[in-house]
Amino acid sequence: MKKILVIHGPNLNLLGQREPSIYGAATLDEINQKLTKVAQDFVELVILQSNHEGDIVDAIGKAPQDGVDAIVINPAAYTHTSVAIRDAIAAVNVPTVEVHLSNIYKREDFRHHSMIASVAVGQVSGFGLQSYVLGLMAAVDLAQGT
Ligand code: DQA
Secondary structure (H helix, E strand, O other): OOEEEEEEOOHHHHHOOOHHHHHHHHHHHHHHHHHHHOOOOOEEEEEEEOOOOOHHHHHHOOOOOOOOOEEEEEEEEHHOOOOHHHHHHHOOOOEEEEEEEEOOHHHHHOOOOOOOOOOOOEEEEEOEEEEHHHHHHHHHHHHOOO
């Protein structure tokens, strides 16, 4: 069975209570349960949430040794700042899908630029919880090489 690594970046552990008018009411646990349900029968999911850039860089860097076939990442605030996460994705040969709950292009100017977009296969932005589901479906295809 193919393996997909789902990475949630900083402050996404606060979903549910964090600016629900922007990010929705679902908690991170609820999002992870939904993804686990969608993934079952297709792929194995490994899920990580971290508020620390280095942890995310480490997880991406060891994805090939860990047998990861595709990555779904919501880099959260690091989307807009992290050369290190961008370089980690570029360094490993693991297809990566970038997801955002909110539509980052409808928000403040500083959110309009993604450091990650140019190294991701594609991006899903603005569909709330469904962004993750769509991103996961894309990652399943990429992992299976279809
Ligand atoms: C986010 C958008 C980012 O700009 C923000 O910093 C986040 C969440 C999203 O999922 O909409 O933390 O990635």
